[in-house]
Amino acid sequence: MFTIIDLIQPDNLNEAYQILSDKRNNTILGGCAFLKMGKKRINTGIDLTNLKLNYIQESDDFIEIGAMTSLRELETHPLLKEYYKGVLPQSVRDIIGVQFRNGVTVGASVYSKYGFSDLITALLCLDTEVELFKAGRMPLADFLTMPKAKDILVRLWIKKTLRQATYLSFRSSASDYSVLNVAVSKLDNHWTIAVGARPSKAAIAISASAMLSQEVPTLEKIEEIAQKASEELSFGTNQRGSATYRKALCKTLVKRGIMEVLPCKSN
Amino acid sequence: MKSVGHSIRKIDGMAIATGKPVYTEDLAMDNALVVKILRSPHAYAKIRSIDLSKAESLEGVECILTYQDVPNARFTLAGQSYPEPSPYDRLILDQIVRYVGDEVAIIAAVDEKTALLAMKKIKVEYEVMEPVLDFEQAIGHSSVVHPEEDSSCNFEIGLNKEKNIASSYHEEVGDVEEEFKRCAVVVEDVYYPQAQAHTMMETYRAFSYLDHTGRLIVVSSTQVPFHIRRQLARALQIPASKIRVIKPRIGGGFGGKQTGAGDVFAALVTLKTGKPALIIYDRKETFSCTTSRHAMRLRVKLGADQDGIIRAIDMQVLSDTGAYGEHAPTVLGCVGHYTLPLYNKTRAVRFDGYAVYTNKMPAGAFRGYGATQGTFALESIVNKLAERLKLDPTEIRLKNISKVGETFLTGQGVMLGSTSLDQCILRGKELIGWDEKFPRREVGPNKVRAVGMAITMQGSGIANIGTASAEIRLNDDGNFTLLTGATDMGTGCDTILSQMAAEILEIPMEIIIVNAGDTDTSPYDPGSYASSTTYVAGTAVVKAAEELKSKILAQSAAFLGVTRGDVELNGLAVRTLSGNQEISFAKLAELTILGTGKLQLVGYATHGSEVSPPPYVAGFAEVEVDRETGKVELIDYVAVIDCGTVINPNLARIQAEGGIAQGIGMALYEQVRYDELGKMATNTFMQYKIPTRKDVGKVRIEFEASYEPTGPFGAKSIGEVVANTPPPAISHAIYNAVGVRENHLPITPEKVFLGMQK
Amino acid sequence: MQIELTINEKAVKWEVAFDELLADTLRSHGFLSIKTACDTSCCGLCTVWIDGKSRLSCSILSLQAHGKKITTIEGLPKEAEEFAQILSAEGAEQCGFCSPGFIMSVLAMKNELVNPSEEEIIHYLTGNLCRCTGYMGQLRAIKTFLGVV
């Protein structure tokens, strides 16, 4: 079990960041579901409860999601059900259970860059930006490839568009980690295909997405593009599946994803 | 009948459902020492040295015990009637550690934090040895898992330590080879049912203290209080009379708690320190340091004539018992005992089996007890035979199953007393829609649905060994107390046994107090296993109730001044047949208890059975398979059950649904896995997935009651038999859907997918 | 450190360690309905309500419950009894170990969902594992409780 020597609930981000940088073992606490499984010895736990980062709100151009928002709020929020064909609620609904999702946070889920993440894959097919306290605001894709540095994820910014999206995860049993997951989106004729749990972290199938954006997709073309996606990305083997199997799943899920988004009108 | 046959609520139902403090941990004293176990990081090693100095000097550490501090008497943790057939092959702590997780030191401290800190400060030096990890390589491996001289067994079980054989078993009737030659069709295959974890929700735990007379009291979440007492006596080398084991409410067992775990460590701490001690296994320990179902390899060969009559069965079994031999010989034997009698038109059968030691967590008792593994193999091969003969799988069963009054080759002349298996098959067929659905239907571009089936049997108690006693008293206030050693673990036997007593005594259940599961006060009972409680303990209760009833009638007649034949029970009283005189139970109690020359009315009975009548299940699965991913969705599972008379339909139904869900888990999801160094890789619910409510689909149960002449009210058993059909039935359905015969359980989507690529 | 919270409508001040989990704190204060069956937030047995929402008490620091309103099954005697009666009439509290957490989820669901379909019920309760019953009996009990068929 993890240990915490001290715990602070700072009133502003500056203070939170100060404490975080003070010592190597000082740690931000989200919902603690992941932290508590580890053996980490935390010097000062920094609980962000007082920072009012638990919100989902819309402005003219963006939907803003605070770091302390729970996955359950993401799942049930009317705004997110309405936008992007409800891809975000769809992506988190199979994670363990309601009482679990009521506790775990968006900030931790994104910041941790888990390979198996459902949420990151879905966010990656939208126009998502991550706001970090120190490193500032950047596209999610950049954040994912950036080396890990101590920082605080403050909020997500998702561009408000008529983007239509869908999310598919393949699980060997319900509430298990995904063997593979896929998000596909389309804005006008611009497509994005993101694939996660490869089992390494989610990535965009750039060539396949580009091909799809150029073509008038026929069934044959879609098969070809799905094949392309499974070829341009790399897959690995772990307890949940072999690389070969993941590659095959990728093709199937990408194809199905495209088919689901295809009939949707985004303009 | 007023009580038997009705869905009566469990007598402890409301308390357990609303979280009342009635389980082991709830009852532990606040000041109990916390006991933790330092465990081996190596699969096979010898302890060179242990340095406790840093750990012992920590404040709050009460004691740390190593192999140098324990009695030198080998014992078995298997909870079985004495003399146990499992080998005495373990010490409380041993200098040799035989699997990752084997116990190295016992730490007792004032609280958990201190105990864990102390654990970190213990320095152990190991001489690491090459482990035996693959059970198919165990026989003749250069490493010997049990090199010690002093392991022994009460029986000849075919123990051959030098070859890593814990037990071997051979049985043969007729000439199998000759018979195969005469058969028109012979089919053969090899099956690999996996190790499965029990995952009862309440992990293993026990709490011990010394009472006012200095006796050791152990409150344990166990299925076998009397066996635990004997086990502790042997392991600790103290008289059993100095030990009392109490079983409170238990949060599930499924056979897991038929094997001791933890009790002996808490007890030893209490003996050494004189203080109360509490041990709670966490989920990781429960997964990786207790027991699982035996993983097996079963080679089965079946021969039949042109009409599909099965004439010869040959079964060769290799069973992985892990580091210790708990239940090794009996589970092995049951593979054959609970499968071969299903089909009794055979002219020759052969069973050959070995249980082998490996350097992995021991296997043990698990609901189904070998029948589950045997059923998977035998039923799968029967399905293969049906296909070969172009016979409907239900037809081939109906042609071959045993009928009432018949015997079977390995059954030593015992006749089958009851069966409605044929009706179970016919009814199940109807419920699942077999005729419309067999074998498959396309339901979408990449989706196909198919059905599959299997049948199974189990026993009811252990013939000539399992013996239970029961006592019923008429209390001073006219109420009754039923004393039984049967062990309710959620199964509802406290309720079912009082239903039976109430039925015989013609009284409402509310006036029966049930006192159970306490070795000081309960009459002897082996415990809850081998599907014995309803059948064996139930009969003891019926006999005890009948004895009490007859005493009540006789005594009342005497008080009323009439003859015994002139009285009958009437509500809470006894009256004369003419109805003009009556004596209430309360009055009767008063008159038999107060004053001189009296004798409190008590019924007492001990019952053991010469037979173990089989309950049956016909299981039918409908699956939908995704051709592009290999994903199998269980659409519908139908089980039609013959458990004799159904004593409490709702409780029986829940038993059945729960057992089937475990079988579904075994078929599709669950697997105990190890890494290449022998460390268990599936020691959390994140890595070992039991079915959630989304994974079980729809399970439908029906009963086709038969009447078992030797059972209480015609009842047989239900607890175990229900776990057996899902693996073969689901596997059959998958084969019918996509042509993939996957003989290694569980059948994961990836295996189905890769199978389709071939 | 001291925390102040409301437990079953009663304001309390408790001394807790920084890394203490709420499930342990609750048990140590006598709320023995709290059961735990895993260390990985997977089983749902430890479910309580925090500010009316179901949460895993094993996966939140007691300190994070400061200022909040906690409800355990002990705080809902009437509702819990009503559902437990139905559950046990069905026989679907087999060992009962999972029942308190399960009942807390069912009651939360009743508050949150209007006329849920069978699929919605199953989805809402996926995080509550039960090894004994196979789930069918629990579903029958819920349907009776909610008056849906």
Ligand SMILES: Cc1cc2nc3c(=O)[nH]c(=O)nc-3n(C[C@H](O)[C@H](O)[C@H](O)COP(=O)(O)OP(=O)(O)OC[C@H]3O[C@@H](n4cnc5c(N)ncnc54)[C@H](O)[C@@H]3O)c2cc1C
């Ligand atoms: C059993 C289990 C199963 C799961 N299954 C899935 C699944 O199937 N799919 C899926 O997508 N996810 C899954 N998850 C992950 C889960 O959804 C959460 O992402 C995860 O638990 C982290 O959330 P938390 O709030 O509990 O974070 P914590 O455990 O509190 O924190 C996790 C890490 O994030 C850091 N952190 C927290 N907040 C911030 C912040 N604002 N800024 C910077 N760093 C921060 C912490 O310091 C810590 O290192 C699972 C988790 C568990 C425990």
Ligand code: FES
């Ligand atoms: S104890 Fe398992 S989820 Fe809380």
Ligand code: FES
């Ligand atoms: S009733 Fe035993 S775990 Fe649910």
